[in-house]
Amino acid sequence: xxxxxxxxxxxxxxxxxxxxxxxxxxxxxxxxxxxxxxxxxxxxxxxxxxxxxxxxxxxxxxxxxxxxxxxxxxxxxxxxxxxxxxxxxxxxxxxxxxxxxxxxxxxxxxxxxxxxxxxxxxxxxxxxxxxxxxxxxxxxxxxxxxxxxxxxxxxxxxxxxxxx
Numbered sequence: 428x429x430x431x432x433x434x435x436x437x438x439x440x441x442x443x444x445x446x447x448x449x450x451x452x453x454x455x456x457x458x459x460x461x462x463x464x465x466x467x468x469x470x471x472x473x474x475x476x477x478x479x480x481x482x483x484x485x486x487x488x489x490x491x492x493x494x495x496x497x498x499x500x501x502x503x504x505x506x507x508x509x510x511x512x513x514x515x516x517x518x519x520x521x522x523x524x525x526x527x528x529x530x531x532x533x534x535x536x537x538x539x540x541x542x543x544x545x546x547x548x549x550x551x552x553x554x555x556x557x558x559x560x561x562x563x564x565x566x567x568x569x570x571x572x573x574x575x576x577x578x579x580x581x582x583x584x585x586x587x588x589x590x591x
Protein backbone atom coordinates (compact mmCIF):
# COMPACT_ATOMS: atom_id res chain seq x y z
CA UNK A 428 0.00 0.00 0.00
CA UNK A 429 1.36 3.41 -0.97
CA UNK A 430 1.15 6.19 1.58
CA UNK A 431 1.60 9.84 0.59
CA UNK A 432 3.50 11.81 3.20
CA UNK A 433 4.04 15.54 3.34
CA UNK A 434 4.88 18.35 5.73
CA UNK A 435 5.80 21.98 5.79
CA UNK A 436 8.87 23.23 7.64
CA UNK A 437 7.16 22.99 11.04
CA UNK A 438 6.28 19.35 10.46
CA UNK A 439 9.53 18.31 8.79
CA UNK A 440 11.18 16.60 11.77
CA UNK A 441 8.08 14.65 12.72
CA UNK A 442 7.53 13.71 9.07
CA UNK A 443 11.01 12.19 9.00
CA UNK A 444 10.28 10.17 12.15
CA UNK A 445 7.02 8.92 10.72
CA UNK A 446 8.65 8.05 7.39
CA UNK A 447 11.32 6.03 9.17
CA UNK A 448 8.72 4.27 11.26
CA UNK A 449 6.62 3.37 8.23
CA UNK A 450 9.57 2.13 6.22
CA UNK A 451 10.96 0.03 9.08
CA UNK A 452 7.99 -1.11 11.13
CA UNK A 453 4.87 -1.31 9.01
CA UNK A 454 5.75 -4.12 6.64
CA UNK A 455 8.08 -1.68 4.91
CA UNK A 456 5.25 0.49 3.63
CA UNK A 457 5.77 2.18 0.29
CA UNK A 458 6.05 5.81 1.38
CA UNK A 459 5.88 8.54 -1.25
CA UNK A 460 7.48 11.62 0.30
CA UNK A 461 6.15 14.89 -1.11
CA UNK A 462 8.47 17.00 1.03
CA UNK A 463 9.50 19.30 2.41
CA UNK A 464 13.06 18.16 2.85
CA UNK A 465 14.32 20.67 5.39
CA UNK A 466 13.22 23.16 8.01
CA UNK A 467 13.46 26.00 5.49
CA UNK A 468 10.17 27.85 5.24
CA UNK A 469 7.71 26.60 2.62
CA UNK A 470 4.04 27.23 1.93
CA UNK A 471 1.98 24.37 3.37
CA UNK A 472 -0.68 24.49 0.61
CA UNK A 473 1.92 23.49 -1.98
CA UNK A 474 2.67 20.26 -0.09
CA UNK A 475 -0.91 19.61 1.00
CA UNK A 476 -2.26 19.84 -2.54
CA UNK A 477 0.29 17.34 -3.88
CA UNK A 478 -0.46 14.78 -1.16
CA UNK A 479 -4.23 15.21 -1.55
CA UNK A 480 -4.03 14.84 -5.33
CA UNK A 481 -1.96 11.65 -4.97
CA UNK A 482 -4.74 10.20 -2.82
CA UNK A 483 -7.49 11.61 -5.03
CA UNK A 484 -6.10 10.07 -8.22
CA UNK A 485 -5.36 6.72 -6.57
CA UNK A 486 -1.58 6.85 -6.73
CA UNK A 487 -1.60 6.47 -2.93
CA UNK A 488 -4.21 4.76 -0.76
CA UNK A 489 -3.80 7.12 2.20
CA UNK A 490 -2.07 10.39 3.01
CA UNK A 491 -0.45 11.83 6.10
CA UNK A 492 0.06 15.59 6.36
CA UNK A 493 1.85 17.63 9.01
CA UNK A 494 2.25 21.30 9.76
CA UNK A 495 2.59 23.27 12.98
CA UNK A 496 -0.99 22.83 14.19
CA UNK A 497 -2.40 20.72 11.37
CA UNK A 498 -5.08 23.31 10.70
CA UNK A 499 -3.64 24.72 7.48
CA UNK A 500 -2.96 21.31 5.97
CA UNK A 501 -6.44 20.12 6.93
CA UNK A 502 -8.11 23.10 5.29
CA UNK A 503 -5.98 22.71 2.18
CA UNK A 504 -6.46 18.97 1.70
CA UNK A 505 -10.22 19.19 2.19
CA UNK A 506 -10.46 21.54 -0.80
CA UNK A 507 -9.59 18.62 -3.08
CA UNK A 508 -12.61 16.69 -4.38
CA UNK A 509 -12.96 13.28 -2.73
CA UNK A 510 -10.61 13.99 0.14
CA UNK A 511 -11.68 13.50 3.71
CA UNK A 512 -8.74 14.81 5.72
CA UNK A 513 -9.08 14.49 9.48
CA UNK A 514 -7.08 16.59 11.92
CA UNK A 515 -6.54 14.32 14.92
CA UNK A 516 -5.04 14.81 18.37
CA UNK A 517 -5.72 11.45 20.02
CA UNK A 518 -5.57 7.77 19.18
CA UNK A 519 -9.36 7.58 19.52
CA UNK A 520 -9.77 10.36 16.97
CA UNK A 521 -7.47 8.52 14.53
CA UNK A 522 -9.53 5.35 14.93
CA UNK A 523 -12.91 7.06 14.71
CA UNK A 524 -12.03 9.17 11.66
CA UNK A 525 -11.41 5.90 9.79
CA UNK A 526 -14.30 3.90 11.29
CA UNK A 527 -16.98 6.57 11.01
CA UNK A 528 -15.77 9.02 8.38
CA UNK A 529 -13.68 6.84 6.05
CA UNK A 530 -10.98 9.54 6.24
CA UNK A 531 -8.29 9.08 3.62
CA UNK A 532 -5.79 11.61 4.97
CA UNK A 533 -4.57 11.90 8.56
CA UNK A 534 -3.46 15.41 9.53
CA UNK A 535 -1.23 16.02 12.54
CA UNK A 536 0.02 19.15 14.27
CA UNK A 537 3.74 18.74 14.86
CA UNK A 538 3.88 21.55 17.41
CA UNK A 539 0.97 20.26 19.47
CA UNK A 540 1.47 16.49 19.65
CA UNK A 541 4.26 14.29 20.97
CA UNK A 542 6.06 12.14 18.37
CA UNK A 543 5.20 8.87 20.15
CA UNK A 544 1.49 9.73 20.08
CA UNK A 545 1.73 10.77 16.43
CA UNK A 546 3.28 7.43 15.46
CA UNK A 547 0.63 5.56 17.45
CA UNK A 548 -2.05 7.54 15.61
CA UNK A 549 -0.47 6.76 12.23
CA UNK A 550 -0.50 3.03 13.01
CA UNK A 551 -4.12 3.15 14.15
CA UNK A 552 -5.19 5.20 11.13
CA UNK A 553 -3.54 2.79 8.69
CA UNK A 554 -4.95 -0.36 10.26
CA UNK A 555 -8.52 0.72 11.03
CA UNK A 556 -11.20 -0.20 8.52
CA UNK A 557 -14.24 1.89 7.65
CA UNK A 558 -17.21 0.48 9.60
CA UNK A 559 -19.66 1.15 6.79
CA UNK A 560 -23.34 0.47 7.53
CA UNK A 561 -24.98 3.51 9.16
CA UNK A 562 -21.93 5.63 8.34
CA UNK A 563 -22.15 5.00 4.58
CA UNK A 564 -25.20 7.22 4.14
CA UNK A 565 -23.39 10.09 5.88
CA UNK A 566 -20.32 9.74 3.68
CA UNK A 567 -22.64 9.63 0.65
CA UNK A 568 -24.25 12.90 1.77
CA UNK A 569 -20.83 14.54 2.05
CA UNK A 570 -19.91 13.28 -1.43
CA UNK A 571 -23.20 14.59 -2.85
CA UNK A 572 -22.58 18.01 -1.32
CA UNK A 573 -19.10 17.99 -2.79
CA UNK A 574 -20.51 17.15 -6.23
CA UNK A 575 -23.11 19.91 -5.98
CA UNK A 576 -20.46 22.47 -5.06
CA UNK A 577 -18.17 21.24 -7.82
CA UNK A 578 -20.96 21.54 -10.38
CA UNK A 579 -21.95 25.01 -9.15
CA UNK A 580 -18.34 26.18 -9.35
CA UNK A 581 -18.04 24.82 -12.87
CA UNK A 582 -21.22 26.66 -13.91
CA UNK A 583 -19.97 29.95 -12.47
CA UNK A 584 -16.42 29.58 -13.66
CA UNK A 585 -13.62 31.41 -11.94
CA UNK A 586 -14.98 34.74 -13.19
CA UNK A 587 -18.20 34.16 -11.26
CA UNK A 588 -16.41 34.00 -7.95
CA UNK A 589 -16.30 37.25 -6.08
CA UNK A 590 -15.51 38.52 -2.63
CA UNK A 591 -18.01 38.95 0.18
